[in-house]
Amino acid sequence: MPEMLIDNNNISTQDSAPCPIYTCQISNKNEIKVEQSCTVCMESKPCIDFETQYNSDCTHSTRTICNSCTYEYLRNNWNIGSEISCPECSIPLSHNAIKLILFENGDITLYNRYIQFELNRILEQNLEFVWCSHGCGSGQLNEGATMNNTIECVNCHKLTCFTHKCPWHDGMTCEEYDMPRYFVFSYEIILGDKKMKQEK
Structure with missing residues (x-):
């Protein structure tokens, strides 16, 4: 006897109509499984796999993935550093939604990376925060902000320019660093001539 499929009030056999998204599969009198077909993998999954609404801002009322x-x-x-959109309605996923998806699927590595990314994003909103420009991965608060442009990293002890967020431009002030390269080159020549005269 073919397996019976129930779609709302319409009953058909497996040999006739195609399987609908929502099906109630009856294999015997004592076992009833309610399943839904995923629109991506096309596999029948328990309806519980579609119940969690990860994002409250999404425009779709039900999930099909x-x-x-x-x-x-x-x-x-x-x-x-980039937004991730919902695969069903293209609304950006909230940070809580992303963390929930990763946590529910047991991806602790990516979950921890995302937590670190979120922490870094919050730190960068502080106008006195600066990352080390030498790639050691350390960051710190600079009290006084641009009043103190030369930042020594607490980790690698190398210098970073707070204003330009680059390795400290030794021998030049921030104003000189902002000058067009032609004028900087001319300034360096003049500075070199003065130094040579002083040494004489």
Whole structure:
């Protein structure tokens, strides 16, 4: 006997109509499984795989993509510093939604990376915060901001220019560093001539 599919009030056999998205599959009198077909992997999954509404701002009332495919979409589109949109309605996923998807799928590594990214984003909103420009991964608060432009990294002890967020331009003030390169080159020649005269 073919498996019976129930779609609302319409009953058909598996040999006739195609399988609808929402099905109630009856394999015997004692076992009933409610499933939904994912629009990405096309596999039938338990309806619980579609229940969590990750993003309150989304425009779709129900989900058609299963948890596994949503996670794979997030993992494959991971790009630190850019927004990740909902795969169903293109609304940007909130930070809480991203953390929930990663946590539910047990990706602790990417979850921790995202937590670190979120922390860094909050720190960068502080106008007195600066990253080391030498790539050691350290950052620190600079009390007084541009009043103190020369920042010594607490980790590698190299100097960073707070204004330009680059390695400290030794021998030049920030104003001189902002000058067009032609004038800077001329200034360096003049400075070199003065130094040579002083040494004589």
